[in-house]
Amino acid sequence: MASEREGEDKEPRLPPELPPVIDEFEGQVHEEPYPEHEDDFAEHAELSLPVDRLHPVTLVIAFWNAIRGFLIPILIIFLINRSRGGIPPFVIVLLFFLVMSLIQQVVRYFTFTFWVENGELVTRQGLLSRQERNIPLLRVQDIRVEQGIVHRAFGVADVHVETAGGMGVEASFSVLKLEDAEFLRDAVFGAVAEEKRLRKGESSEVSVEEPEEPELELRRLSSRDLVLAGLTSNQTASTMAILLAGLAFLDDFLPVDFFRRIESELQQNMESIVSTGRSIDWVTIAGIGGGLFLLGIVISVLGAIILFHGFVLSRKGEDLHRSYGLFTRRSSSLPRKRIQVLRADETVLRRVFGLMALRADTAGGNMMDQGAQNEGRNVLLPVISRSELEPLLPEFFPDISKGEPEWRRVSKRAIRRGTIKGSWIILFATLFLCLNKGLPVGLWPLALLPFVYLINVLNYRHFGYVLGERYLRCRRGWLGRTTHVIPIRNIQSVALIRTPFDRWHGLATLVVDTAGQAYTGGGPRITNLPIEEAESLARELSQRAAHMRYQWN
Amino acid sequence: MSLDDTSDRTQQEDEASMDAQAIDESMPGVPEEDFIMLDERVVNLWRINQIIGSVVFLGILFMVGSFVSMAVSNSLIWVAVGWVMIAVYKLLSALIYPPLAYRAYGYRMDDKVLEIRSGVIWKVSQQVPLSRLQHVDLHRGPLERSFGLATLSLHTAGTQQAVLTLPGLEADMAGEFRDELVSIGGDDGV
Numbered sequence: 001m002a003s004e005r006e007g008e009d010k011e012p013r014l015p016p017e018l019p020p021v022i023d024e025f026e027g028q029v030h031e032e033p034y035p036e037h038e039d040d041f042a043e044h045a046e047l048s049l050p051v052d053r054l055h056p057v058t059l060v061i062a063f064w065n066a067i068r069g070f071l072i073p074i075l076i077i078f079l080i081n082r083s084r085g086g087i088p089p090f091v092i093v094l095l096f097f098l099v100m101s102l103i104q105q106v107v108r109y110f111t112f113t114f115w116v117e118n119g120e121l122v123t124r125q126g127l128l129s130r131q132e133r134n135i136p137l138l139r140v141q142d143i144r145v146e147q148g149i150v151h152r153a154f155g156v157a158d159v160h161v162e163t164a165g166g167m168g169v170e171a172s173f174s175v176l177k178l179e180d181a182e183f184l185r186d187a188v189f190g191a192v193a194e195e196k197r198l199r200k201g202e203s204s205e206v207s208v209e210e211p212e213e214p215e216l217e218l219r220r221l222s223s224r225d226l227v228l229a230g231l232t233s234n235q236t237a238s239t240m241a242i243l244l245a246g247l248a249f250l251d252d253f254l255p256v257d258f259f260r261r262i263e264s265e266l267q268q269n270m271e272s273i274v275s276t277g278r279s280i281d282w283v284t285i286a287g288i289g290g291g292l293f294l295l296g297i298v299i300s301v302l303g304a305i306i307l308f309h310g311f312v313l314s315r316k317g318e319d320l321h322r323s324y325g326l327f328t329r330r331s332s333s334l335p336r337k338r339i340q341v342l343r344a345d346e347t348v349l350r351r352v353f354g355l356m357a358l359r360a361d362t363a364g365g366n367m368m369d370q371g372a373q374n375e376g377r378n379v380l381l382p383v384i385s386r387s388e389l390e391p392l393l394p395e396f397f398p399d400i401s402k403g404e405p406e407w408r409r410v411s412k413r414a415i416r417r418g419t420i421k422g423s424w425i426i427l428f429a430t431l432f433l434c435l436n437k438g439l440p441v442g443l444w445p446l447a448l449l450p451f452v453y454l455i456n457v458l459n460y461r462h463f464g465y466v467l468g469e470r471y472l473r474c475r476r477g478w479l480g481r482t483t484h485v486i487p488i489r490n491i492q493s494v495a496l497i498r499t500p501f502d503r504w505h506g507l508a509t510l511v512v513d514t515a516g517q518a519y520t521g522g523g524p525r526i527t528n529l530p531i532e533e534a535e536s537l538a539r540e541l542s543q544r545a546a547h548m549r550y551q552w553n
Numbered sequence: 554m555s556l557d558d559t560s561d562r563t564q565q566e567d568e569a570s571m572d573a574q575a576i577d578e579s580m581p582g583v584p585e586e587d588f589i590m591l592d593e594r595v596v597n598l599w600r601i602n603q604i605i606g607s608v609v610f611l612g613i614l615f616m617v618g619s620f621v622s623m624a625v626s627n628s629l630i631w632v633a634v635g636w637v638m639i640a641v642y643k644l645l646s647a648l649i650y651p652p653l654a655y656r657a658y659g660y661r662m663d664d665k666v667l668e669i670r671s672g673v674i675w676k677v678s679q680q681v682p683l684s685r686l687q688h689v690d691l692h693r694g695p696l697e698r699s700f701g702l703a704t705l706s707l708h709t710a711g712t713q714q715a716v717l718t719l720p721g722l723e724a725d726m727a728g729e730f731r732d733e734l735v736s737i738g739g740d741d742g743v
Binding site: 363491492493494495496497498499500503511513514515516522538539541542543545546547549 | 665666668672674675677678679680681682683684685709710711712713714715717
């Protein structure tokens with residue numbers, strides 16, 4: 001199913017009925033990506049780049065990469081074969097590949113050229129078979145600039161261009177001078193804005209006279225923020241959970257017995273430590289557990305600092321700009337209009353500290369992108385405090401209504417429904433235990449019933465949605481919480497689902513579908529809505545979406 | 554953390570919506586006759602489809618069942634009884650389910666939004682703003698062709714529900730409907 005969908009994503013999103021545009025002069029068939037604008041596609045924003053080829057440091061970095069990749073295996077082989085003497089044949093094979101990859105890099109450097117023409121970014125490379133790729137500027141979703149340590153030493157950077165509907169990176173420029181890389185990014189996004197103005201039929205003269213908007217810093221993360229982020233990241237939580245689960249496993253999960261045993265064990269251990277100086281069992285286990293726990297915390301704190309050191313989120317006009325990294329500096333920009341879904345995540349631990357992470361999806365994201373998490377691309381802002389969200393929202397969505405909204409709750413039946421559901425599970429657990437362990441022990445799970453009720457009440461109270469004029473917001477969860485903000489103009493479709501249980505309770509689930517769910521998981525599900533309300537909400541959303549222009553570019 | 558930071562729903566509000574729900578069982582707020590039904594022939598098409606599927610399924614089940622029962626024990630009778638029960642269930646569901654599904658299926662369209670509802674047990678109603686349609690496929694399988702029917706697949710740029718299907722349309726009408734949808738859908742805007 002997934003592969004089918006990916007396949008479709010690759011195709012240009014064209015209504016099938018429109019005939020291809022015939023260019024009168026060339027007699028060639030063009031595939032114009034925006035058929036609704038075919039009238040004025042002759043007019044394009046002109047753009048000249050300061051460079052048309054890669055920086056010479058490309059060669060240095062190519063050598064460095066090749067040697068880094070091949071040196072270690074060659075050294076290992078030499079060490080193993082040291083006693084026999086002579087050059088083992090395997091090394092020759094490796095050297096052959098090394099030379100081949102070097103030649104490939106050198107050819108790429110000397111043949112790679114790029115320019116902007118007719119509103120498209122064109123790259124060309126190759127000696128024997130020449131590859132040419134045209135990327136319509138309007139389809140460019142993101143231009144990422146990355147600098148590793150070596151790059152920083154030479155003042156150069158990798159540039160990756162991503163497009164909507166494409167599978168990740170469409171074109172890579174490695175490497176360019178840092179200034180040129182930044183110029184390329186600004187120029188492309190400038191040209192995109194220009195192109196849009198042209199297509200709207202406005203004159204571009206106006207825009208030139210407009211004063212350049214200054215870069216506005218939205219949030220800078222301090223080391224303290226990053227330490228907090230690392231401390232509360234999931235790694236720590238899961239370490240703790242594993243430890244707790246391990247402790248629970250050590251006994252027959254009977255509180256009285258469990259604590260009595262710990263007590264006696266500790267006593268014995270203390271005695272044995274005192275008398276023989278030998279530490280065993282519990283103390284050792286606790287020590288190892290504690291050590292692992294600390295190690296986990298240190299690793300996640302270090303990870304957060306290395307990845308996000310010096311994180312700055314800023315906005316220049318319509319573009320949100322992020323740059324971060326201790327060793328490898330990364331920067332990327334995201335036109336704020338392209339945000340399809342914004343999600344604020346508060347995991348249990350983070351909620352205790354009042355922290356959240358922000359994620360945003362564009363239509364261009366790719367769920368299979370494994371590097372996204374390691375490179376910090378899956379979060380828009382790795383950590384902010386909860387109170388900062390509301391003031392920040394207008395920066396992402398300028399037309400959002402300001403101030404904490406009045407969350408509307410779903411049906412109170414949600415409590416009853418959830419409690420009944422939980423009670424069934426507990427009932428089965430009780431039956432199972434009664435049959436296995438006899439009566440007094442088997443009744444223990446029933447003690448959880450009040451908690452099931454309490455949790456459902458809390459979840460009900462913390463679940464809410466707001467239908468604003470242009471945005472739908474939804475939040476759920478008491479322990480951990482997620483909050484969605486969705487521009488209604490970006491809603492693709494709305495579905496109302498009623499399971500037999502929904503109908504029994506007179507409820508319905510509303511599912512909002514959006515483009516792009518690589519990092520946010522797509523739109524929210526609003527469960528346990530009274531059927532009347534769900535019906536009118538669905539109609540309202542689809543009608544409003546229909547009256548707004550969808551903006552993925 | 555405070556518990557009362559959300560506006561509370563009043564009990565009356567809840568009860569009111571419950572009452573309204575009790576009056577109109579199916580789709581509240583939506584007059585039944587608003588929805589356009591599918592072509593009636595689709596019932597038999599679905600029946601034949603289900604029967605073909607069942608025959609294949611029962612065939613495989615028969616082979617697996619007889620193989621297992623021969624290998625494990627020789628109580629062939631119980632396997633046979635189980636198989637017959639499944640076969641009867643399949644036959645009954647092929648007879649009873651399609652008319653129910655037919656009655657549940659429906660679509661309606663105003664100038665901006667297409668709504669498709671379906672489902673006998675899991676009731677689903679999908680609403681697509683027409684300007685969000687990316688492309689529309691018309692599909693006609695061999696069985697569908699013999700019935701003179703067609704299926705429309707509506708694609709949006711969405712993710713979980715990127716494809717909506719509308720089966721059981723009369724073939725000529727499906728083509729016209731497709732053209733209509735595309736002409737409205739192409740105009741992405743206000």
